[in-house]
Amino acid sequence: MATVASEAAASGTPGASRLLEVRDLHVEFRTRDGVARAVNGVDYSVDAGETLAVLGESGSGKSVTAQAVMGILDTPPGKITSGEILFQGRDLLKLKEDERRKVRGAGMAMIFQDALSSLNPVLSVGEQLGEMYVVHKGMSRKDAKAKAVELMDRVRIPAARERVGQYPHQFSGGMRQRIMIAMAMALEPSLIIADEPTTALDVTVQAQVMDLLAELQREMNMGLILITHDLGVVADVADTIAVMYAGRIVERAPVHEIYRAPAHPYTRGLLESIPRLDQKGQELYAIKGLPPNLMNIPPGCAFHPRCPMAQDVCRTDEPPLARVTYEGLTAERRSACHFWKETLDASR
Numbered sequence: 001m002a003t004v005a006s007e008a009a010a011s012g013t014p015g016a017s018r019l020l021e022v023r024d025l026h027v028e029f030r031t032r033d034g035v036a037r038a039v040n041g042v043d044y045s046v047d048a049g050e051t052l053a054v055l056g057e058s059g060s061g062k063s064v065t066a067q068a069v070m071g072i073l074d075t076p077p078g079k080i081t082s083g084e085i086l087f088q089g090r091d092l093l094k095l096k097e098d099e100r101r102k103v104r105g106a107g108m109a110m111i112f113q114d115a116l117s118s119l120n121p122v123l124s125v126g127e128q129l130g131e132m133y134v135v136h137k138g139m140s141r142k143d144a145k146a147k148a149v150e151l152m153d154r155v156r157i158p159a160a161r162e163r164v165g166q167y168p169h170q171f172s173g174g175m176r177q178r179i180m181i182a183m184a185m186a187l188e189p190s191l192i193i194a195d196e197p198t199t200a201l202d203v204t205v206q207a208q209v210m211d212l213l214a215e216l217q218r219e220m221n222m223g224l225i226l227i228t229h230d231l232g233v234v235a236d237v238a239d240t241i242a243v244m245y246a247g248r249i250v251e252r253a254p255v256h257e258i259y260r261a262p263a264h265p266y267t268r269g270l271l272e273s274i275p276r277l278d279q280k281g282q283e284l285y286a287i288k289g290l291p292p293n294l295m296n297i298p299p300g301c302a303f304h305p306r307c308p309m310a311q312d313v314c315r316t317d318e319p320p321l322a323r324v325t326y327e328g329l330t331a332e333r334r335s336a337c338h339f340w341k342e343t344l345d346a347s348r
């Protein structure tokens with residue numbers, strides 16, 4: 001079991017330094033209505049300097065997996081029932097809470113969608129940015145304020161020195177999201193998890209914020225997990241894509257390979273539902289039906305009720321996240337579909 005999981009978790013560039021490895025992670029939510037199986041054996045990894053994009057429809061377990069990695073899962077009702085989360089080689093699930101907190105402060109940081117509710121409305125942005133240095137580095141308030149200005153410059157907030165005393169509501173949505181990025185970067189973490197960091201912004205601002213994040217990540221050689229609904233957004237920035245469905249990774253591959261030809265019908269559905277400028281007016285392909293109820297996930301492949309390629313075996317046997325091979329493919333690529341070969345052929 002462990003060997004299968006760790007083999008499945010391996011990906012990325014050989015020899016690069018592995019930052020994070022999630023192995024066979026399971027998370028449940030016990031609620032009054034029953035047990036929701038939100039994460040059902042997730043395997044993924046991130047290397048230094050790598051961007052992993054995690055895609056999937058609403059409710060597929062993207063955020064819950066990230067919360068488990070960050071150690072901010074809503075517990076109860078949430079519970080990690082099994083798995084490992086190795087960060088720089090240490091299993092975070094075996095650390096005591098105070099050790100865990102240290103990792104969370106210095107080693108990894110998270111950026112959320114909604115900056116306004118993540119920032120404190122009654123403290124100036126300078127105080128909030130500076131606080132990171134006061135608490136974690138024991139800096140004086142004066143030095144911390146200078147650092148805050150430096151950070152605001154770094155995320156290209158114009159007139160940082162003048163604006164450091166302003167409050168979150170005095171900034172536009174895009175600028176607030178830059179402040180969130182600055183907070184996450186403050187302690188120069190090795191890993192950033194960005195959960196839909198641009199979803200609340202309008203399209204042009206989205207691109208600017210995304211570019212900034214990608215640039216800082218490159219400069220600092222950080223690992224980045226980018227959670228998003230939007231396959232269009234990840235094309236330029238991601239190295240690897242992991243597609244989630246009903247709490248599992250159903251496909252994982254280098255980004256250009258996935259765009260060339262998906263090896264899972266669900267990925268294919270997602271790709272074909274991106275609006276394209278050259279097909280204006282044409283009806284968008286949409287995946288039929290709805291994601292499953294996590295209290296009652298279908299047997300076999302969870303996607304089978306919606307899958308145009310489903311056969312009998314799909315209704316009974318859960319497909320493993322198997323290795324995909326073809327000529328010219330050197331990186332590791334995986335698909336949890338009994339018919340990955342046929343899917344690849346159909347989409348080429």
Ligand SMILES: Nc1ncnc2c1ncn2[C@@H]1O[C@H](COP(=O)(O)OP(=O)(O)OP(=O)(O)O)[C@@H](O)[C@H]1O
Nearest residue numbers: 029036038057058059060061062063064074077294
């Ligand atoms: N606090 C909670 N209490 C109960 N169930 C929860 C809680 N948080 C998440 N869940 C369950 O876990 C499932 C997966 O949630 P998650 O937030 O990971 O989805 P997601 O893939 O991030 O979706 P979205 O794209 O909408 O953000 C939810 O559909 C829900 O059933």
Ligand SMILES: [Mg+2]
Nearest residue numbers: 062063064195
């Ligand atoms: Mg989410």
